[in-house]
Amino acid sequence: MKKIAIDAMGGDNAPKAIVEGVNQAIETFSDIEIQLYGDQSKIDAYLVQSDRVSVIHTDEKIHSDDEPAKAIRRKKQASMVLAAKAVKEGQAEAILSAGNTGALLAAGLFVVGRIKGVDRPGLLSTIPTTNGKGFDMLDLGANAENTAAHLHQYAILGSFYAKNVRGIAKPRVGLLNNGTEATKGDSLRKETYDLLAADDSLTFVGNVEARDLMSGVADVVVADGFTGNAVLKSMEGTAMSIMGQLKQAIKSGGLKAKIGALLLKDSLYEMKNSLDYSSAGGAVLFGLRAPVVKSHGSSDAKAIFSTIKQVRTMLETNVVGQLVDEFAKEAENND
Amino acid sequence: MKKIAIDAMGGDNAPKAIVEGVNQAIETFSDIEIQLYGDQSKIDAYLVQSDRVSVIHTDEKIHSDDEPAKAIRRKKQASMVLAAKAVKEGQAEAILSAGNTGALLAAGLFVVGRIKGVDRPGLLSTIPTTNGKGFDMLDLGANAENTAAHLHQYAILGSFYAKNVRGIAKPRVGLLNNGTEATKGDSLRKETYDLLAADDSLTFVGNVEARDLMSGVADVVVADGFTGNAVLKSMEGTAMSIMGQLKQAIKSGGLKAKIGALLLKDSLYEMKNSLDYSSAGGAVLFGLRAPVVKSHGSSDAKAIFSTIKQVRTMLETNVVGQLVDEFAKEAENND
Numbered sequence: 001m002k003k004i005a006i007d008a009m010g011g012d013n014a015p016k017a018i019v020e021g022v023n024q025a026i027e028t029f030s031d032i033e034i035q036l037y038g039d040q041s042k043i044d045a046y047l048v049q050s051d052r053v054s055v056i057h058t059d060e061k062i063h064s065d066d067e068p069a070k071a072i073r074r075k076k077q078a079s080m081v082l083a084a085k086a087v088k089e090g091q092a093e094a095i096l097s098a099g100n101t102g103a104l105l106a107a108g109l110f111v112v113g114r115i116k117g118v119d120r121p122g123l124l125s126t127i128p129t130t131n132g133k134g135f136d137m138l139d140l141g142a143n144a145e146n147t148a149a150h151l152h153q154y155a156i157l158g159s160f161y162a163k164n165v166r167g168i169a170k171p172r173v174g175l176l177n178n179g180t181e182a183t184k185g186d187s188l189r190k191e192t193y194d195l196l197a198a199d200d201s202l203t204f205v206g207n208v209e210a211r212d213l214m215s216g217v218a219d220v221v222v223a224d225g226f227t228g229n230a231v232l233k234s235m236e237g238t239a240m241s242i243m244g245q246l247k248q249a250i251k252s253g254g255l256k257a258k259i260g261a262l263l264l265k266d267s268l269y270e271m272k273n274s275l276d277y278s279s280a281g282g283a284v285l286f287g288l289r290a291p292v293v294k295s296h297g298s299s300d301a302k303a304i305f306s307t308i309k310q311v312r313t314m315l316e317t318n319v320v321g322q323l324v325d326e327f328a329k330e331a332e333n334n335d
Numbered sequence: 336m337k338k339i340a341i342d343a344m345g346g347d348n349a350p351k352a353i354v355e356g357v358n359q360a361i362e363t364f365s366d367i368e369i370q371l372y373g374d375q376s377k378i379d380a381y382l383v384q385s386d387r388v389s390v391i392h393t394d395e396k397i398h399s400d401d402e403p404a405k406a407i408r409r410k411k412q413a414s415m416v417l418a419a420k421a422v423k424e425g426q427a428e429a430i431l432s433a434g435n436t437g438a439l440l441a442a443g444l445f446v447v448g449r450i451k452g453v454d455r456p457g458l459l460s461t462i463p464t465t466n467g468k469g470f471d472m473l474d475l476g477a478n479a480e481n482t483a484a485h486l487h488q489y490a491i492l493g494s495f496y497a498k499n500v501r502g503i504a505k506p507r508v509g510l511l512n513n514g515t516e517a518t519k520g521d522s523l524r525k526e527t528y529d530l531l532a533a534d535d536s537l538t539f540v541g542n543v544e545a546r547d548l549m550s551g552v553a554d555v556v557v558a559d560g561f562t563g564n565a566v567l568k569s570m571e572g573t574a575m576s577i578m579g580q581l582k583q584a585i586k587s588g589g590l591k592a593k594i595g596a597l598l599l600k601d602s603l604y605e606m607k608n609s610l611d612y613s614s615a616g617g618a619v620l621f622g623l624r625a626p627v628v629k630s631h632g633s634s635d636a637k638a639i640f641s642t643i644k645q646v647r648t649m650l651e652t653n654v655v656g657q658l659v660d661e662f663a664k665e666a667e668n669n670d
Contacts, residue, residue, distance in 0.1 A: 130576050130583075141513055144521040178476055178564040186479040186561055210565045211572035226521055227565050229513040230545045234569035237546035241465050242577050245606050248465075253602035260598025267588035267595075271580050 010099020021304025068102030117327030174218030345434020356639025403437030456622030
């Protein structure tokens with residue numbers, strides 16, 4: 001039985017979307033047990049009772065505008081903090097929240113804790129590509145500054161994730177850079193390039209450019225947290241703006257355009273789905289002693305279900321346990 | 336009379352697109368004179384004779400895969416190098432090329448030369464926004480590494496450009512960062528934030544996120560060359576991928592979708608135009624002693640015309656001369 005601790009009070013649609021996603025997951029997967037942390041009466045309003053779901057009541061919660069580190073320290077009874085403690089103390093094996101991202105990162109780092117040997121856990125997401133396969137990118141902003149050693153660890157972390165969670169036998173690792181030639185980039189990129197090229201455990205395909213990410217140029221893309229964050233937000237912002245413009249173009253195009261859009265509806269809907277950043281699951285703060293997964297703040301029940309499914313796969317493949325062994329082995333080799 | 340030196344041999348459609356763009360510009364603007372550098376017979380095949388166009392023949396040219404700095408040093412008779420020399424020696428006031436970007440940057444730096452006081456000229460482009468106004472961003476990749484002092488200079492350079500070339504009285508300057516709060520980012524961003532906030536000559540609106548760029552959150556966006564390059568390429572890549580997916584969705588959607596697309600054609604065309612990175616003109620290597628402007632490699636005659644128009648505006652407003660005075664003044668104040 002896989003035990004997942006879920007913060008029922010995080011996100012724009014909590015607790016309704018969270019609890020409904022849980023209901024769906026409990027019905028679909030017979031090998032999971034869920035602990036819901038939050039306001040019992042509000043949770044009960046949506047919960048389908050099951051002996052595999054327990055509710056741990058608390059009145060306190062972390063708000064989206066709370067200062068992350070402070071909130072984790074001071075709100076000891078917050079639903080997110082209790083869920084993280086359950087993981088730390090072994091009552092649960094993973095935590096999921098759609099709440100304050102910074103607070104979840106802090107809870108992950110300070111309550112759940114890092115894998116020995118991983119210096120700076122990175123935020124990883126599977127980002128859609130036009131071929132439908134997606135790619136995993138990290139760090140997406142857990143850190144504002146990274147060294148080449150961190151980026152090397154991200155390549156290892158990302159490869160384990162792609163292999164285990166997405167079933168890619170030999171994940172192609174690319175280094176995000178401002179050109180594809182080996183000599184491109186700043187000192188951080190050049191140093192990282194050498195580390196990745198020298199690591200035989202990786203399938204390193206060299207530098208990749210942001211322009212080619214959506215074409216599926218690599219299965220794992222490694223970036224420092226600052227650039228990774230900027231690139232992810234550029235992609236999201238551009239996708240949203242273009243979809244908005246498309247809507248506007250249809251709206252201002254008169255009757256002809258409206259009929260055209262009606263006829264195109266199914267195709268446009270399919271396209272919108274394939275660009276849907278939430279159906280690929282949540283963002284993982286990867287490199288911690290247990291899966292710590294952030295679902296988008298605007299998650300609906302379907303997105304929560306996808307994220308639970310993702311957490312279940314992480315537990316089933318024991319990707320975190322494998323990482324613990326891998327980094328222990330590396331530490332030994334370096335002795 | 337404004338004298339513009341143009342590399343007739345650079346870009347995918349040279350010299351045809353270049354010469355046709357020149358023909359159109361000469362007809363439209365009576366106050367420009369153009370010097371075309373390249374293969375005389377190939378140029379003459381498209382050129383409409385005018386006493387305001389001269390052709391300077393040369394057999395040599397820089398290829399798109401030539402190593403930039405080396406090409407500039409060794410190919411002394413290349414069309415791009417001759418055009419840059421014409422600017423250096425005062426026969427022309429600006430240079431335009433659709434050829435090898437790196438080589439043009441090198442020619443700009445080493446032949447045309449920097450404005451005294453500008454440490455690292457930055458690559459600036461006007462990028463489309465959904466409100467049709469666009470924003471100017473720099474550095475887009477002329478430098479792989481930048482300091483806070485460079486970024487401060489980009490804020491000044493970008494403001495002068497937006498004011499003079501785009502007619503924005505008080506350009507709002509934003510610092511690209513991984514959050515909008517003043518304390519966000521790495522040490523480079525924090526240091527830059529303080530410099531921009533302390534400079535009264537700027538209309539600094541604080542940190543801006545990549546997600547909001549296309550919504551027109553600022554008129555000038557300042558970034559280090561590595562991040563700026565990654566963000567621009569993410570935006571371009573995402574826009575291209577989505578437009579490609581839209582095409583695919585229509586194609587695979589059967590007859591109904593095809594009729595729909597036909598009815599939507601005008602609206603889609605308008606949308607595609609508003610996203611057109613080339614109609615906003617070329618990328619300026621800004622901070623040099625004369626306008627050095629790169630038109631996209633795939634430029635057609637229309638794009639070349641737009642870029643000539645942009646160069647003409649830069650000459651008309653004497654934006655470079657103003658910058659020379661501004662940086663001389665700053666140097667004096669620092670003495």
